[in-house]
Amino acid sequence: MTLLRLILERLLTTLITLFGVAVIVFVVIRVVPGNPIAMMLPPGATDADIDRLKALYGLDKSIAQQFLIWFGNVLHGDFGTSITTRQPVLSLVLDRLPATLELSVMALVIAVVIGVTLAILGTRLRGHRAEAGIDVANGIGLSVPDFLWGLALILLFGVIWPVFQISGRVSPRLELPFTSQFYLFESILRLRFDLTADLLSHMFMPALALALPLAAIISQLLKQSLKETVNLDYSVLARTKGYSETRVILSEALPNSILPTLTLVGVQFTFLIGGTIIVERLFSYEGLGNMAIDAVVNRDLPLIQGIVILFAILFTFVNLTVDMTYAVLNPKLRHA
């Protein structure tokens, strides 16, 4: 199979998946018990009012027609109007997206740093007691989800030794000069490092909670792969040339162990993004996830639809990028 054909096929399945997502979201929302119209009307509304509103939202048409109209709107980027705030869903959602992206990327960076460091340490100290310690830590990191890590961190760094902020994205008393929602990024560009410090102090714990399970996965897989490569011919040759063990690991084994780890990190990154929903809630961090839970509690259906679809697009996009990167980097596929 050629690379081009592989890419085209992958794009096609992505489109099918996204269409499937749209169908599922539409079906789930439409079977909601409790008429959405009834929630929008003031008490004492007449039947004529109800019919007028139904016609306004297209609810008087058949389900298939409703789906086509709705799907057409979604394709144009029209996700409707939020019931609680009366603002367009798309702008509400895009306003919150940067906060969630900054948090996810920060968590990814932390996970890679911790995971790679532990894997290299574990390989360097293989056979020692310390390796068993790293294995136990990985086992715990893998079994305990982000929600519990978040709570444990709140206790540790919020209460017992209160060095980090436990709620919000930025201290409310600060004046924010930002023109975009990418606060962290913009604070660095504007050289306002006082703001960067405040943002990081809020972001650190939720990001670490999201990062720990992924760090454990990276560490386990990379260590396994490093332990295989340090015994291969080129590593042995490097050792006979007089390279130190650490240098053999860093310059010979590591570059050859990166690819399988990279694929896994990509797939796991979507789980990390999914984790932001409850972790943002836990830390009252003002991102998409927190907004999603509020939307469900307030039964704001258009807003829920918009958020779910945006997350689905984000997920499929990350998966697509990973597959493409893998296809391009993997020599077996490239020269097939």
Added chain:
Amino acid sequence: MLDGRGLIRRRAGARLWLSGLWLTVFVLAAVLAPLISPQDPLAQDLMLERLPPAWVAGSEPGYWLGTDSLGRDVLSRIIYGAQVALAVALVAGLATCLIGSALGLVAGFYRGWADRIISRIVDIWMAFPPVLFAILLIAVLGTGLTSVILAIVIIDWTRFCRVVRAETLNQSKMDYVHSAKVAGFTRLRTLLSEILPNVLPVIVALLTLEMGIAVIVEAILSFVNLSISTDQPTWGGMIAEGRTSIHQAWWVLVFPLIALFFTVLSFAQFGEGLRERFDPVLR
């Protein structure tokens, strides 16, 4: 490293024993809750609000782990909370396992259009963030224990389906499957009597893992107040309350959190221990 296998076996043994011990305590607590709880888990007493645990000054006898802001006994609520956790772990875990494994076996063994349809649905499912999906389903289905279990099953069957499908594909290529064909076994008999027993260790390991995940999902739903009614104590509900009074009464958060932590960890480690013990490659 001289005795690699011995090392693995010893570690797997410790894993199985420790996690098995905690899970036994957990199951006994849930089953014997009415007999062993020191207090009524729902009894409120504003004279006894926010009592600290027994070893801290200002505590009252009989309230070992203190009380919450309504004067309810934390230990009794944790013991009763184990009931919901156990029910969700067993029912949601088993149902998810049955549905997901059946679809995975079919997709991996029969291939063809069945595989294409099932795999495409799995792809679509994977595009939803699980927690958001769960919350959305609860909003649609309404709160209650049945809805929580149903939501977990609807979301998580794909975990079994993906792994079992891949494992079935591997097994189908083995010689013994070919022998069964030559011996004149029907396709269904080959699947059930030859392939299924070989896929079973993977399914069992996933099942215990899934039970832990089910407990967490229930706790998350209780935490955002979307699980079951407030009459039944849940660990997630207690954690949500503890989160708001963390500076006044740390024990309301800490103890249910420890219970949840060890339960989830034990389910995962028990599954891992079983897998290591029964994995033919390691054995």
